[in-house]
Amino acid sequence: MMRHFARPALALAVLVIAGCASMDGLQTQSSLNDPAALAADRSLAGARTAPAAWPQTDWWKRFGDPQLDRLMDEALASNPTLRVAQARSRKALAYAQTADAALYPRVDGSAQIIRQRYPEHGLIPPPFAGSMETDAQLQATLSFDLDLWGKNRSAYAAAVGLAKAAEVDTYAARLALSVNIAQAYVELQRAYLQLDVAEKALAEREQIYKLTQERFDAGVDSRLAVKQAESALPATREQIAQLNEAIGLARNQIAALLGQGPDRGLALERPAAKAFGVVELPSNLPAELLGRRPDIVAQRWRVEAAGKDIDVAKAEFYPNVSLIAFIGLQSIGLSKLFDAASRTFGAGPAVTLPIFDAGRLRGNLSGVQADYDAAVESYNAALVNGLRDVVDQLTSFRSLDEQGTQQAQAQSTAQEAYDLALLRFREGVGNYLEVLTAESQLLTQQSLDADLRARRLNLSINLVRALGGGYDAPTATP
Numbered sequence: 001m002m003r004h005f006a007r008p009a010l011a012l013a014v015l016v017i018a019g020c021a022s023m024d025g026l027q028t029q030s031s032l033n034d035p036a037a038l039a040a041d042r043s044l045a046g047a048r049t050a051p052a053a054w055p056q057t058d059w060w061k062r063f064g065d066p067q068l069d070r071l072m073d074e075a076l077a078s079n080p081t082l083r084v085a086q087a088r089s090r091k092a093l094a095y096a097q098t099a100d101a102a103l104y105p106r107v108d109g110s111a112q113i114i115r116q117r118y119p120e121h122g123l124i125p126p127p128f129a130g131s132m133e134t135d136a137q138l139q140a141t142l143s144f145d146l147d148l149w150g151k152n153r154s155a156y157a158a159a160v161g162l163a164k165a166a167e168v169d170t171y172a173a174r175l176a177l178s179v180n181i182a183q184a185y186v187e188l189q190r191a192y193l194q195l196d197v198a199e200k201a202l203a204e205r206e207q208i209y210k211l212t213q214e215r216f217d218a219g220v221d222s223r224l225a226v227k228q229a230e231s232a233l234p235a236t237r238e239q240i241a242q243l244n245e246a247i248g249l250a251r252n253q254i255a256a257l258l259g260q261g262p263d264r265g266l267a268l269e270r271p272a273a274k275a276f277g278v279v280e281l282p283s284n285l286p287a288e289l290l291g292r293r294p295d296i297v298a299q300r301w302r303v304e305a306a307g308k309d310i311d312v313a314k315a316e317f318y319p320n321v322s323l324i325a326f327i328g329l330q331s332i333g334l335s336k337l338f339d340a341a342s343r344t345f346g347a348g349p350a351v352t353l354p355i356f357d358a359g360r361l362r363g364n365l366s367g368v369q370a371d372y373d374a375a376v377e378s379y380n381a382a383l384v385n386g387l388r389d390v391v392d393q394l395t396s397f398r399s400l401d402e403q404g405t406q407q408a409q410a411q412s413t414a415q416e417a418y419d420l421a422l423l424r425f426r427e428g429v430g431n432y433l434e435v436l437t438a439e440s441q442l443l444t445q446q447s448l449d450a451d452l453r454a455r456r457l458n459l460s461i462n463l464v465r466a467l468g469g470g471y472d473a474p475t476a477t478p
Contacts, residue, residue, distance in 0.1 A: 023317060026362065028310070028369045030376035032303065033383055035290050043391045049283035054292060057470035060182055063273040063457070068185055071258065075181055076174065078259040085166075085173035092159075092166035099159035102152040105144040112137050113334070128332055136337045139328030139344070146322065151315030154308045161305030165298040168473075172294035175469035181257050182461045188250035189271035190454035195243040197446045202236040204439070209233060211425070212432060225432040232436075275456040279397050282467065286387045292468035293386045299379040306372040313365040319353035389466040396459050404452055411445035418442040 060072050076082065113136050120130040145152060212229040215221040251265030258264055282288065290296045325347035331337045354361060421438035424430030464470075 023314065023362070023365060026365050026369060028372050028376075030373040030380075032376055033380040035286050035383060035387075038286060038384065038387055040286050040387055040391060044281065044285060044394065047281045047394055048278060049285075050280045051283050053280040053282045054472070055464045055467050055470045059464045059470055060178060062276055063182075063460075065185075065271060065273040067269055067271065068182070068273060071181055071185070071254065072178055074260075075177055075258045079177055079257065080259050082170075082173050082177055085170045089163070089166040089170045092163040096156065096159035096163040099152070099156040102145065103147070103156060105142055108141045108143075110137070110139050110141070124332075133332050134334055135332055136334050137328065137330045138337070139326055139330070141324070141326040143325075144323045145320065148321055149315035149318045151312050151320075154311035154315065158305040158308035158312065161301045161308060165301035165305065168294045168298040168301065168471075171471050172298060175294060175465065175471065177257065178469065179461055179465045181254060183458060184250055184253045184257060185271055186273065186454055186457045186461065188247060188254065188268070189273055189457070190450060191243050191246040191250060192270050193450035193453060194447060195240065195247070197443065197450060198236060198240045198243055200446075201439075201443055202233070202240065205229070205232045205236055208422075208425075208432075208435060208439075215428070220428055221432065228432055228436070273457055275453070276460045279394075279460075279463070281390070281394065285390065289386055289390070289468075290383060291473040292471060293382070293466075294468060294471045296379070296382045296386050297471070297473045299375070299382045303372070303375045303379050306368070306375040309368045310365070310372055313361075313368045316361050316364065317354065319351055322350045324348060324350050386466070390463070393459055393463040393466050397463075400452065400456055400459060404456075407445060407448055407452060411442070411449055414438070414442040414445045 058069075058072075060068055113134060115132065115134050117132045118124040118128050118130065122129065147153060209226075209229040209232070212221055212226050216223060216226045248265075251268055252262050253265075254268065255262050255265035290300070325345075327343070327345040329337055329342045330344050331339070331342040336342055418435075418438040418441070421430055421434045425432065425435045
């Protein structure tokens with residue numbers, strides 16, 4: 001008896017050894033960078049740090065503007081782009097569910113009733129040969145892939161990794177949306193600050209024009225001075241019109257980000273966001289950055305999924321063994337379908353193995369290994385760029401502090417010069433050219449002050465984004 005089983009088993013073993021294609025020479029070429037190896041101590045030196053300096057998920061509330069808080073809530077509930085990201089996450093989860101199903105037995109049922117003529121010289125013998133009969137069949141089939149080499153398990157793990165990445169991408173989309181709204185809101189606030197400067201300049205220039213006209217009537221100034229003072233008025237009104245345009249465009253942009261029509265933007269009041277007080281960085285940078293930035297976490301999950309795809313491709317080199325069983329009823333003619341003699345059943349293994357595939361398996365494995373290398377390098381790039389992003393904001397904050405100090409001194413000096421020139425002009429000692437020169441310098445500094453205030457707000461937003469916007473990866477992160 002053992003001899004009857006030994007020969008088939010030996011033949012099967014020979015086929016397995018001979019049939020398995022070779023994976024020699026195929027391997028990945030990239031490796032994950034260690035965050036600790038990215039030197040940043042000198043770049044971060046001098047920054048104020050605190051363990052709890054990571055942003056909160058509702059980070060925008062630190063700006064102290066209730067209108068901005070309401071806009072964020074509205075956008076996160078109705079923005080189409082965010083809903084697209086959520087749909088992609090659900091789709092990836094559905095793929096994972098499909099891959100999970102391959103780990104379990106599958107049972108299918110089938111039923112067929114076919115009216116046909118059996119040929120006289122076919123497989124069906126008389127008396128059915130040459131007659132019209134009804135062929136009826138009811139059958140249940142069970143199939144189960146034994147997954148000896150872990151192909152299905154690896155495919156499921158890869159699908160789970162992509163589902164996790166899509167889930168993190170949803171938070172990344174949420175962060176991008178909130179950052180875009182905050183930046184558009186700051187742009188609206190900047191336009192209002194610049195409008196204040198322009199409207200104040202218009203009022204002062206109207207006063208200067210009136211004073212110049214009075215001096216001309218008194219024979220103190222020439223008509224040229226009057227025309228110079230008058231020409232400054234339409235130029236200022238033009239600037240005011242441009243700023244009103246910028247306000248309108250910012251309103252439209254915010255309305256679109258909310259997923260609403262342009263009329264929603266018309267209801268916006270003047271922003272009143274306040275910049276963060278003291279800039280603090282987390283004391284555990286850069287070690288924890290890879291778990292706080294959603295783009296880095298999502299890419300790490302993609303690396304994990306790509307690694308499992310390699311396991312799937314390697315398992316293709318080995319035989320696939322499945323168990324198949326069926327039971328049912330089959331008869332010629334409906335009248336005897338449910339007779340005990342019509343029952344049919346069977347069970348047995350099914351083995352498939354690659355013997356000659358013209359290099360398809362090696363090409364597939366080489367391709368997924370290249371995908372893994374690309375995923376690893378994308379992760380490494382995300383890690384480097386994430387750390388650079390934080391240092392960039394710190395560098396800009398330091399520069400902005402210096403710029404603010406110098407600008408405040410320059411504006412104070414320009415204000416004194418303008419007040420003095422205007423006083424001399426009113427007293428009849430100075431001329432309009434002196435007033436024009438001093439006014440131009442003052443307006444430049446006032447406009448720069450508005451820009452610096454808006455830029456500090458933008459840098460606060462960018463720092464929040466660079467630190468992950470309040471995302472905190474769960475312990476399941478690879």
